[in-house]
Amino acid sequence: MDAVVKRLIREIKKEGDQDAFAELVDLYKDKVYQIAYRMTGNSYEAQDMAQEAFLRAYANLESYDESRKFSTWLFRITTNLCIDRLRKKKPDYSLDAEIQGTDGLTGYSQVAASETLPEDQVVTLEMQEWVQRAISGLPEKYRAAVVLRYIEDLSITEISDVLDLPENTVKTHIHRGREALRKRLGNA
């Protein structure tokens, strides 16, 4: 995988080869989209952010340092874009956070009530939405750390590279993120 990525990047840098770039997008689109979706909490914005992340990566490929992991660089672009977007529309949701918390409770009681029903699919879907609402309720810096740790499965070191924060800060963000999530998801 790494060798393939290196080759593709060389081709794009040398000749602006767009076919090579399309291959690169195919390799990373799911991870980038997933981060964008977990960060923004809706598929429309996720698509917008993920697409923008790839376009910026293409435009700034010259500044990518090949001795480092490509995914780290790409994820950094993605999380930065999402955090910027979230900060711009902040007014609507620091107020919503509390409501979302109580919303979470209702969501959970619905899930608990329907657990006896045979429609597993529906349960899973509601559960997903409930978890995503809890993630969306986190302040953006905790959210980024938690998403990268628990959904993308990155190590603390990698997360510290992606977010450009010291490892100890990343750990603190994850701890606080976990505690905030526990309050929404854990005590029902």
Place this chain on the structure above:
Amino acid sequence: MKMACQKKYETLLHKYLDGETNQEERTELFHHLKTCEECARHYRELKKTMMLVQSSSHIDAPAGFTENVMKNLPEKKKRVSWKKWSRRHPFFVAASLFIILMASSLISVWNEQAGEEISVQGSRDVAIDEEAGTVIVPEGETVEGDLTVRNAKVEVKGEVSGDLTVINGEQYLASAGEVSGEIEEVDQVLEWVWYHTKRITKDVFTMGEETGEQE
């Protein structure tokens, strides 16, 4: 007492969840969890929460995502394909480059010459009227060989035994006049370029023969 317990073991709990505790710390933590109901509940809740988050299914990018990205890339493809194409057809590139250089140098020469003085090649036995812009082959005169006239009207009243070429002008053959060879009028840049290419080619070959003879 309770607050202190929470703070200390909360930190340890998170350290444990990050996989960074040593054996000693783990023994201490689990021993405490057995005796402190509050911390044990805290631990259960955290574990459950993180399991929920991790189990939330992975979402894939929507169909057509890559195509959408590619559609929005800055225009660069044409240059790339031109580059590739030219690499595959080096001869064509060299040939067209040659033609472009040739044509542009000839055109610049043409522009320099346009509106310049009358020039006559091939014979001195002609009457040149600079003011009227005419070159006249007088009656009864015979120009031996080819005659080339630039930037003038040519009136042939006498005889030209070879070809007559008029560049950037026009020719008028009087009823009594006679041209044995071909009469050629060149006034379009392209024709002129063609004419020159022919001449240069001829010159090049002649020069080659001459050098060959000299050696």
